[in-house]
């Protein structure tokens with residue numbers, strides 16, 4: 421098919437995720453064709469440095485033959501094995517074992533799904549089940565952060581704290597609530613300690629308002645991802661865990677982005693020794709080579725459910741739960757993180773990446789730079805002193821994404837002027853320099869647009 425006919429067919433038939441359908445029709449699709457390492461090549465032959473690892477998922481980089489081999493081998497041997505009727509397959513069992521061995525605390529039980537949204541959905545359903553079966557059916561309310569992202573399932577989208585996921589979707593549900601995020605750049609808290617104390621106080625106040633006996637759980641990402649890569653102060657996650665324990669509500673950590681080396685360690689919980697009751701992962705689990713997500717459940721909760729439900733099927737399942745090909749992919753991806761040196765590289769280059777990003781602070785458009793490992797956000801403003809968000813009418817994110825593409829670099833230009841970076845963990849120092857160089861050039865080029873230049877203080 422020619423490029424133009426692909427664009428026409430796409431326009432006519434493919435509904436793209438989280439997009440303005442109207443604007444996408446006008447713009448047309450950009451067709452990607454191949455990838456190697458940190459580089460993507462589009463159908464016209466342009467080679468682009470992927471500073472966002474697809475959708476913060478291709479943590480190992482593109483084109484790993486060993487993963488292709490693992491998938492092909494498994495497909496040849498046994499393309500599918502159900503997890504229903506007490507069947508299983510070797511790769512899924514091995515993967516569950518390896519993940520449980522590495523997970524924080526007593527997260528010893530793993531439910532496999534297809535991605536992050538259904539991992540969150542599994543947590544929501546099984547938390548309800550847990551409280552019902554343990555005789556506390558009133559505990560139904562769930563709390564999350566404004567700007568948090570927990571997927572777009574019909575229930576998870578309500579925990580997500582982003583307006584686009586609520587508007588016209590009848591979300592959030594009456595049992596879903598949000599508190600303010602720990603947002604250092606936009607907070608007037610005098611110190612990190614105060615910012616953490618405010619989050620703790622907000623959670624307490626919300627639980628008190630609802631009645632602790634009615635609250636089931638608090639959900640949080642260790643670093644807010646889709647809400648603008650907001651890195652909370654060190655100590656925030658453990659303070660929230662302590663508060664949940666004290667208030668007798670479950671603590672669910674959503675590591676869909678932060679898991680698998682994105683912030684340095686295998687799981688971001690490890691930065692603070694946090695041991696949640698539930699943890700959700702996806703993305704880096706298979707590094708995008710096959711769809712898979714997982715929900716970890718603590719041994720305590722698992723036992724409480726298992727021991728009370730003898731003889732009764734727990735009606736939660738999917739045809740592709742524990743898919744053997746995805747599991748075989750995940751096993752090889754895990755090997756690459758550990759034996760292939762990718763975790764070590766993420767830690768080494770992550771620190772360098774953070775330093776290089778800070779050099780952008782002298783740019784007239786850059787208000788804030790924040791990062792943890794190879795996960796970073798750059799917040800663009802039109803006034804550094806007033807921290808003014810770019811006026812939506814300027815369409816700064818749209819211009820920046822286009823200019824970046826022309827400069828052969830991909831990043832995520834969020835609607836409110838925040839730019840997200842999450843390069844593959846195999847990125848080298850030289851590639852990091854190139855990423856920063858191309859991004860700075862793109863920012864400079866933004867200033868050649870008269871309306872944007874005029875808007876800058």
Ligand SMILES: Cc1ncc(COP(=O)(O)O)c(C=O)c1O
Nearest residue numbers: 535536537569570571674676677
């Ligand atoms: C923290 C978090 N949770 C859940 C999800 C949903 O995952 P998926 O898009 O695989 O359904 C995402 C996706 O970006 C995420 O970042």
